[in-house]
Amino acid sequence: MLALPSTRLLLLFGESLPSSRLPNVSRKVWGQTSGRFVSQVNPDNGPLTLSSLGFKSDFDKTNKIKADKIERLDVPNEEPKSKVRGVGSNGIKTVKAVRVKKSLEIESAPFSAKSFSELGLPPMLLERLDTAGFTVPTDVQSAAVPTILKGHDVVIQSYTGSGKTLAYLLPILSEVGPLKKKSANGESEFEKKKEIDAVIVAPSRELGMQIVREVEKLLGPTDKKVVQQLVGGANRSRQEEALKKNKPAIVVGTPGRIAEISAAGKLHTHSCRFLVLDEVDELLSFNFQEDMHRILEHVGRRTGSDPRGSIAKWAARRTIMVSATVPFSVIRAARSWGSDPLLVQAKKVMPLEAVSPSGPVNILKPTSGSDSSMRTQAALQSLPPALKHYHCVAKLQHKVDTLRRCVHALDAKCVIAFMNHTKQLKDAVFKLEARGMVAAELHGDLGKLARSTTLKKFKNGEVRVLVTNELSARGLDVAECDLVVNLDLPTDSIHYAHRAGRTGRLGRKGTVVTICEEPEVFVVKKLQKQLGIPIPACEFTEGKLNVIKED
Numbered sequence: 001m002l003a004l005p006s007t008r009l010l011l012l013f014g015e016s017l018p019s020s021r022l023p024n025v026s027r028k029v030w031g032q033t034s035g036r037f038v039s040q041v042n043p044d045n046g047p048l049t050l051s052s053l054g055f056k057s058d059f060d061k062t063n064k065i066k067a068d069k070i071e072r073l074d075v076p077n078e079e080p081k082s083k084v085r086g087v088g089s090n091g092i093k094t095v096k097a098v099r100v101k102k103s104l105e106i107e108s109a110p111f112s113a114k115s116f117s118e119l120g121l122p123p124m125l126l127e128r129l130d131t132a133g134f135t136v137p138t139d140v141q142s143a144a145v146p147t148i149l150k151g152h153d154v155v156i157q158s159y160t161g162s163g164k165t166l167a168y169l170l171p172i173l174s175e176v177g178p179l180k181k182k183s184a185n186g187e188s189e190f191e192k193k194k195e196i197d198a199v200i201v202a203p204s205r206e207l208g209m210q211i212v213r214e215v216e217k218l219l220g221p222t223d224k225k226v227v228q229q230l231v232g233g234a235n236r237s238r239q240e241e242a243l244k245k246n247k248p249a250i251v252v253g254t255p256g257r258i259a260e261i262s263a264a265g266k267l268h269t270h271s272c273r274f275l276v277l278d279e280v281d282e283l284l285s286f287n288f289q290e291d292m293h294r295i296l297e298h299v300g301r302r303t304g305s306d307p308r309g310s311i312a313k314w315a316a317r318r319t320i321m322v323s324a325t326v327p328f329s330v331i332r333a334a335r336s337w338g339s340d341p342l343l344v345q346a347k348k349v350m351p352l353e354a355v356s357p358s359g360p361v362n363i364l365k366p367t368s369g370s371d372s373s374m375r376t377q378a379a380l381q382s383l384p385p386a387l388k389h390y391h392c393v394a395k396l397q398h399k400v401d402t403l404r405r406c407v408h409a410l411d412a413k414c415v416i417a418f419m420n421h422t423k424q425l426k427d428a429v430f431k432l433e434a435r436g437m438v439a440a441e442l443h444g445d446l447g448k449l450a451r452s453t454t455l456k457k458f459k460n461g462e463v464r465v466l467v468t469n470e471l472s473a474r475g476l477d478v479a480e481c482d483l484v485v486n487l488d489l490p491t492d493s494i495h496y497a498h499r500a501g502r503t504g505r506l507g508r509k510g511t512v513v514t515i516c517e518e519p520e521v522f523v524v525k526k527l528q529k530q531l532g533i534p535i536p537a538c539e540f541t542e543g544k545l546n547v548i549k550e551d
């Protein structure tokens with residue numbers, strides 16, 4: 001569980017950030033030059049609400065925007081009896097009334113819940129959480145669960161390893177599958193049907209399988225067929241047969257495989273209620289464009305023509321977008337797909353309409369001028385607070401040896417080393433093994449089985465150093481990972497943040513060391529500036545990490 005900060009700093013745009021997460025350099029810059037701190041406030045840890053964070057006016061504004069949209073949709077103007085989008089007499093979902101209600105309710109959402117029972121989850125799910133060893137929700141879970149349960153489309157942004165997966169799984173399992181809320185007559189209505197209720201998309205097989213395991217953990221052994229994985233690399237016809245036989249309510253997969261099976265007419269998602277895009281900024285990249293287009297167009301889309309336009313087309317679907325790094329392009333996309341979506345961060349919920357390109361979203365881009373401190377602050381939100389960052393200069397031919405000395409100096413037990421090219425990656429594994437360090441390679445050229453076997457070995461401690469590429473940078477959750485090493489530089493600060501986030505998960509300690517050549521040091525300095533974190537130079541001498549003081 002993440003420790004709650006004892007003191008928070010309230011920024012001008014309403015963000016509260018643990019003071020421990022502010023590096024000295026940034027604290028100085030913000031405190032002296034930008035004047036963005038209003039004051040030191042809120043020394044107690046009482047629950048935060050939207051109104052306490054000053055977002056009421058934003059909501060009022062959004063409600064007005066919603067009302068405008070609703071008028072265009074010509075939806076019956078009546079107060080709903082239930083919170084879920086109901087079906088009107090004309091068979092069209094009563095979008096307006098429900099949305100207005102949920103916006104009012106969200107203001108009293110608990111943002112610092114002390115237990116999962118405060119979040120409005122059904123008893124059976126609470127029991128399973130307890131059995132699985134989850135007792136206290138993380139901050140982002142406290143903010144996201146009630147927000148999604150109220151029926152909102154959301155963009156969830158919070159730093160790596162802060163528990164974003166459960167933040168969206170819990171509301172889904174509250175409404176889908178055998179653990180869901182009981183109906184008014186007290187009976188659980190779960191019955192298998194042909195239609196899928198929730199589609200979760202992830203950019204890699206490993207992440208897809210990891211999400212499936214997290215769902216299975218909560219479902220328990222008897223109900224684990226309620227979820228099915230549809231990842232690439234596995235036998236497609238077997239997946240299609242399993243869909244037919246098991247009739248899962250939830251599918252988790254990679255864009256290519258989901259789109260493929262959907263196009264073949266074997267995946268019935270028209271009445272799907274949840275679409276989750278995990279690592280949304282990656283999913284919206286060029287690589288996945290075509291498949292994502294199909295998924296976004298088909299999942300939860302009503303059949304037949306709809307004269308009401310794009311919003312009504314997907315009125316049945318709740319779209320949940322998740323990442324530690326949310327560039328403004330994602331906000332823009334989310335505005336067009338979601339209906340009045342909200343941005344959910346730890347201890348904060350705000351309408352996407354209120355987010356501007358220079359606002360408190362995680363825009364990791366080169367910055368300048370008055371925006372820079374705000375953006376730096378936003379960039380910081382993608383990195384776990386307890387991480388320590390260093391860089392070490394080494395000649396190309398000495399990089400692997402430097403890695404080995406680094407591992408020994410820090411006495412790291414579970415290390416992920418990132419490289420950019422497969423051939424060099426294999427060479428590095430060879431060199432490490434030759435020097436008696438148990439290492440393994442993980443990259444896209446390996447088959448699905450080899451990839452999962454390697455990962456299993458790494459997780460159970462048989463492999464000390466996993467040498468990998470960008471494939472493992474996103475979402476991979478190995479709690480024991482205590483060191484991340486960049487043997488090649490990441491392409492930008494977003495990639496740095498995701499790589500770094502493989503360690504220091506859920507409040508644990510972690511170290512990130514970037515080993516670079518002398519002419520590359522300027523890139524590290526740039527990363528340091530963009531991310532707003534100190535990445536001091538270090539060397540490994542006498543079996544120790546020694547920080548080099550800069551002039």
Ligand SMILES: Nc1ncnc2c1ncn2[C@@H]1O[C@H](COP(=O)(O)OP(=O)(O)OP(=O)(O)O)[C@@H](O)[C@H]1O
Pocket residue numbers: 001133134135136137138141158159160161162163164165166323324474475476477479501505506
């Ligand atoms: N409330 C909780 N209590 C204890 N452990 C938790 C809780 N929530 C999540 N975890 C565990 O914390 C780890 C990190 O969670 P998760 O993978 O969801 O992080 P994330 O924010 O999605 O990270 P990333 O951005 O890297 O994908 C997982 O092992 C998960 O099981």
